[in-house]
Amino acid sequence: MIEKFRNRIRGIQAFAIAASSMPLFYLLSAPCGLSCTACPISGMCVTAYPVFIAFVLAAKLRSKLKNAFRIILDALS
Amino acid sequence: MFMNAKLVLPRNKLRYLALFAGFFLFVAPFALISRLVYYALGNVAEPDLHTICMRMPLDWIFGGKFYQMTGSVMAAFVITILVVAIFVGPLFCGWLCPVGAVSEAISRTVPIPKSLRISIRDTNITMGLRYGFLAGFVAISLLLGLKMASSTELSTICCRYCTSSVLQNVVNALFGEPSSVEYWHTGSIIVLVSWLLIGGIFMVGGRGWCLFFCPLGALSNLIHKGGAKLGFFRTEYEPKSCKDCDECTVSCPMWAIKEDGSIENGLCINCKECQNLCLNGAYKFKRGRAT
Numbered sequence: 538m539i540e541k542f543r544n545r546i547r548g549i550q551a552f553a554i555a556a557s558s559m560p561l562f563y564l565l566s567a568p569c570g571l572s573c574t575a576c577p578i579s580g581m582c583v584t585a586y587p588v589f590i591a592f593v594l595a596a597k598l599r600s601k602l603k604n605a606f607r608i609i610l611d612a613l614s
Numbered sequence: 615m616f617m618n619a620k621l622v623l624p625r626n627k628l629r630y631l632a633l634f635a636g637f638f639l640f641v642a643p644f645a646l647i648s649r650l651v652y653y654a655l656g657n658v659a660e661p662d663l664h665t666i667c668m669r670m671p672l673d674w675i676f677g678g679k680f681y682q683m684t685g686s687v688m689a690a691f692v693i694t695i696l697v698v699a700i701f702v703g704p705l706f707c708g709w710l711c712p713v714g715a716v717s718e719a720i721s722r723t724v725p726i727p728k729s730l731r732i733s734i735r736d737t738n739i740t741m742g743l744r745y746g747f748l749a750g751f752v753a754i755s756l757l758l759g760l761k762m763a764s765s766t767e768l769s770t771i772c773c774r775y776c777t778s779s780v781l782q783n784v785v786n787a788l789f790g791e792p793s794s795v796e797y798w799h800t801g802s803i804i805v806l807v808s809w810l811l812i813g814g815i816f817m818v819g820g821r822g823w824c825l826f827f828c829p830l831g832a833l834s835n836l837i838h839k840g841g842a843k844l845g846f847f848r849t850e851y852e853p854k855s856c857k858d859c860d861e862c863t864v865s866c867p868m869w870a871i872k873e874d875g876s877i878e879n880g881l882c883i884n885c886k887e888c889q890n891l892c893l894n895g896a897y898k899f900k901r902g903r904a905t
Binding site: 544548550552555556558590598 | 729730732736738739740741742743744745746747749750751753754757771774801803804807811812816826
């Protein structure tokens with residue numbers, strides 16, 4: 538019963554975040570509807586996307602990266 | 615991953631054939647459905663995917679611009695999809711949509727490790743996000759419809775983030791008619807990356823765009839959920855036959871299978887992947903009141 542309620546709350550939280558972020562994203566990306574030059578960051582999203590994807594991949598591979606760093610540090614010390 | 619693909623392909627071949635046909639039915643230079651409609655109406659214009667736009671009628675409905683729907687081929691097309699969704703579920707999404715088909719095909723063919731693919735196992739969160747984005751789409755359409763927000767920069771939301779338009783422009787380029795450079799300097803790059811890279815390659819099932827950003831898909835599923843409650847066709851889970859192998863959960867492109875194995879009709883597109891994979895027949899496409 539409590540678990541069901543908790544799941545429902547999680548769903549409502551996700552709904553609220555999505556519903557509020559959509560109009561915000563729409564307004565922020567308004568210049569994209571015209572051209573890159575109309576944008577205050579002048580097309581920096583082209584750089585931002587790979588960085589975002591790199592962060593996601595790093596988060597997914599966190600444990601493997603930690604191990605790799607440990608091996609490198611061990612080798613150096 | 616390739617092992618799975620080999621297992622799945624022959625079993626659900628009718629669906630893959632339908633998705634392949636969907637490309638030729640809707641995307642120019644073929645656009646067979648649009649050509650047929652134009653021929654019937656005596657229109658001599660060259661049709662493309664935009665002839666039967668799947669998003670603009672929704673913007674008209676939510677924005678209160680009903681007068682634009684009169685005699686519109688697009689509106690008739692979208693209303694047909696929604697009516698079909700009441701009785702047999704969002705079959706267009708699962709069996710014909712070229713946008714979903716392309717991202718799903720890319721997801722199945724690009725060999726990245728499973729550990730890099732993103733998925734949400736909790737259907738409550740997926741549902742919340744999906745319908746939250748739909749609510750946002752409705753709110754923006756309504757605000758723009760009421761002219762509470764308008765400027766040259768704020769074009770209609772359906773055209774700003776249009777996967778159909780991006781797909782058509784990519785196909786046009788492949789057939790030797792590249793779009794203007796300006797087109798690729800706009801939000802279309804955001805759409806391309808979100809649709810094929812993040813939503814396609816990096817999401818389990820490759821239907822991230824369909825799940826979170828397609829307003830027609832979300833609306834069809836909402837209607838299907840209502841139709842399923844009324845006893846119309848839906849995919850139903852039979853726990854007695856389930857052997858807890860978890861193959862269905864992994865194969866579902868819409869993340870519609872709950873932890874207990876039951877189907878969330880607000881996400882299911884009746885693609886029959888679970889039915890075809892389940893050797894024990896735990897999923898059945900049926901109608902009638904829920905038992």
